[in-house]
Amino acid sequence: xxxxSTYQPKNAFSRWMDARLPVGRLVxxxxxxxxxxxxxxxxxxxxxxxxxxLGVQIITGIVLAMHYTPSAAGAFNSVEHIMRNxxxxxxxxxxxxNGASMFxxxxxxxxxxxxxxxxxxxPREVLWILGCVIYLLMMATAFMGYVLPWGQxxxxxxxxxxxxxxxxxxxGETITTLLWGGFAVDxxxxxxxxxxxxxxxxxxxxxVVLHVWALHVVGQNNPTGVEPKSKADTVPFTPYxxxxxxxxxxxxxxxxxxxxxxxPNALGHADNYIAANPLxxxxxxxxxxxxxxxxxxxxxxPDKLMGVLAMFGAIGCLFALPxxxxxxxxxxxxxxxxxxxxxxxxxxxWILGVCGGKLPDDHVIPHLKTFTLFDADLNSxxxxxxxxxxxxxxxxxxxxxxxxxxxxxxxVPETISSPVLGDSDKKD
Amino acid sequence: MAWPFIAQMNPSADTMALASVEYDLTKIEPGMQVTxxxxxxxxFIRNRTQAQVDAAVKDDGASMPDPQPDAERHKEGKAQWxxxxxxxxxxxxxxxxxxxxxxxxxxxxxxxxxxxxGRIRKGPAPLxxxxxxxxxxxxxxxxxx
Ligand code: HEM
Ligand code: FES
Numbered sequence: 321x322x323x324x325s326t327y328q329p330k331n332a333f334s335r336w337m338d339a340r341l342p343v344g345r346l347v348x349x350x351x352x353x354x355x356x357x358x359x360x361x362x363x364x365x366x367x368x369x370x371x372x373x374l375g376v377q378i379i380t381g382i383v384l385a386m387h388y389t390p391s392a393a394g395a396f397n398s399v400e401h402i403m404r405n406x407x408x409x410x411x412x413x414x415x416x417x418n419g420a421s422m423f424x425x426x427x428x429x430x431x432x433x434x435x436x437x438x439x440x441x442x443p444r445e446v447l448w449i450l451g452c453v454i455y456l457l458m459m460a461t462a463f464m465g466y467v468l469p470w471g472q473x474x475x476x477x478x479x480x481x482x483x484x485x486x487x488x489x490x491x492g493e494t495i496t497t498l499l500w501g502g503f504a505v506d507x508x509x510x511x512x513x514x515x516x517x518x519x520x521x522x523x524x525x526x527x528v529v530l531h532v533w534a535l536h537v538v539g540q541n542n543p544t545g546v547e548p549k550s551k552a553d554t555v556p557f558t559p560y561x562x563x564x565x566x567x568x569x570x571x572x573x574x575x576x577x578x579x580x581x582x583x584p585n586a587l588g589h590a591d592n593y594i595a596a597n598p599l600x601x602x603x604x605x606x607x608x609x610x611x612x613x614x615x616x617x618x619x620x621x622p623d624k625l626m627g628v629l630a631m632f633g634a635i636g637c638l639f640a641l642p643x644x645x646x647x648x649x650x651x652x653x654x655x656x657x658x659x660x661x662x663x664x665x666x667x668x669x670w671i672l673g674v675c676g677g678k679l680p681d682d683h684v685i686p687h688l689k690t691f692t693l694f695d696a697d698l699n700s701x702x703x704x705x706x707x708x709x710x711x712x713x714x715x716x717x718x719x720x721x722x723x724x725x726x727x728x729x730x731x732v733p734e735t736i737s738s739p740v741l742g743d744s745d746k747k748d
Numbered sequence: 749m750a751w752p753f754i755a756q757m758n759p760s761a762d763t764m765a766l767a768s769v770e771y772d773l774t775k776i777e778p779g780m781q782v783t784x785x786x787x788x789x790x791x792f793i794r795n796r797t798q799a800q801v802d803a804a805v806k807d808d809g810a811s812m813p814d815p816q817p818d819a820e821r822h823k824e825g826k827a828q829w830x831x832x833x834x835x836x837x838x839x840x841x842x843x844x845x846x847x848x849x850x851x852x853x854x855x856x857x858x859x860x861x862x863x864x865x866g867r868i869r870k871g872p873a874p875l876x877x878x879x880x881x882x883x884x885x886x887x888x889x890x891x892x893x
Contacts, residue, residue, distance in 0.1 A: 483839040498757045504788035599783045599790045601841040603856050624874055
């Protein structure tokens with residue numbers, strides 16, 4: 321969509337600047353005059369919200385780093401110092417810690433949106449993969465950030481996750497030693513995690529620029545999945561998208577503020593307010609909520625290496641998706657069968673998240689003992705996570721390739737504007 | 749050129765200067781265990797009762813993921829003393845003493861059961877709890893590392 325520019329410098333200074341470094345023109349072309357499909361719905365506002373989240377994390381993070389001590393002896397106390405002594409320290413820390421959760425809520429909705437409307441399909445493969453890279457970097461950043469307060473969950477979470485990499489044959493132990501900088505998670509580990517936790521958000525910002533660049537080359541997808549064909553199909557970014565994004569951000573910020581001010585610890589774990597003790601593991605150790613589905617997949621597999629591979633494979637599937645989906649129709653709005661599988665997929669991810677937070681041997685239906693299948697009772701969270709893990713992979717590796725070949729999609733409109741301006745096409 | 753930047757991540761010289769610890773065993777009553785910090789990792793020293801030793805020896809022939817007779821897991825003539833690295837061989841949590849189906853240790857993280865010899869019997873952990881290098885300096889004193 322990078323057509324010709326309509327930017328008109330309005331005064332002498334902007335004309336002077338435009339001939340030397342045309343930032344004004346870039347902003348105008350990208351965020352004012354930029355044509356967006358006229359039928360974008362609120363699922364399309366999460367991109368803007370995500371940029372907001374990144375900005376919030378960077379600003380609050382830089383402030384926290386001014387008061388934080390990256391040492392095994394000082395970290396926990398410095399976070400308490402931020403909470404008790406630093407002016408508004410509690411506010412800034414709660415914005416940062418809840419901000420991470422808000423960031424993930426937004427990214428998951430943004431990704432499910434992409435899955436539903438087929439936003440990963442040609443010509444948006446690179447755009448999609450850059451998004452997956454951002455997601456991976458976010459997970460690394462959030463994991464290392466969670467280690468910084470050096471509480472019990474921080475410490476033992478770090479132990480478990482770094483040990484995961486030890487599962488790889490031959491290189492595994494070398495990698496864990498390299499991460500630890502010693503023979504266990506300790507002082508050197510904390511210091512390097514702090515350094516990287518400071519760095520990665522800026523790497524994310526860089527990849528976001530590429531992501532948006534790729535977006536502006538191929539143009540936005542839209543709920544019909546039909547590419548814009550004429551001017552009637554698009555509206556300018558400003559005011560249409562800016563106002564819609566702005567409204568969505570305001571609603572999102574209300575949710576954000578509700579967490580920060582009314583339940584700042586609802587998404588965290590009480591154990592992390594106990595200083596790290598390498599000699600005692602908390603009885604029930606779980607990662608942050610946004611990692612739970614992957615944690616469930618890890619535990620669903622009885623073998624250590626296979627479990628780790630399944631966990632990484634779950635993310636790998638996302639990268640491969642553009643080539644796994646064989647459907648000619650982009651948007652699931654016109655793929656009734658795909659809709660069904662998609663809804664099951666979303667529920668599956670939710671159930672996996674629930675399983676990840678439970679003890680594997682706990683009963684799903686309380687007090688009901690069924691029978692032991694291989695190594696666990698059938699009515700247990702391990703078995704529930706095994707079934708859902710199976711569906712998770714089947715969605716990518718079976719449903720996506722096969723359904724595209726056998727399904728009978730509904731008729732797709734000629735242009736974006738035809739269903740909007742006329743026909744009785746069902747909206748969803 | 750890249751190597752110095754990778755190598756700096758590895759343990760530094762002071763970390764490599766492996767610390768060893770000595771421990772006075774008279775502080776541990778039969779049936780009890782102490783956990784001490786050794787190179788940043790937990791270390792178990794357990795004073796086993798005769799019943800616990802017998803239970804371990806009795807199972808020497810049982811099928812297990814990482815078979816090893818109990819006699820190889822303690823110093824000769826010191827069957828009551830078990831010295832183990834207290835990190836679960838699955839993902840490194842610290843197992844709790846006395847728990848699990850075999851009353852050895854139970855790892856709460858993902859449910860690994862170890863017997864009274866520290867051998868893995870059930871659960872996702874692949875290997876027995878590691879026996880570190882250690883020596884008896886006297887009947888009542890051990891030096892680890
Ligand atoms: C992608 C953006 C980021 C994410 C997802 C993120 C996530 C997190 C998380 C989950 C925590 C633990 C919060 C807690 O439980 O206390 C944390 C802590 C911390 N982060 Fe970030 N962070 C981001 C960016 C940054 C940046 C850019 C900086 C510094 C410039 C920073 C500095 C810190 C500091 C100093 C702490 C420790 C203090 C504390 O625990 O509150 N973060 N981060
Ligand atoms: S760390 Fe012990 S069972 Fe996983």
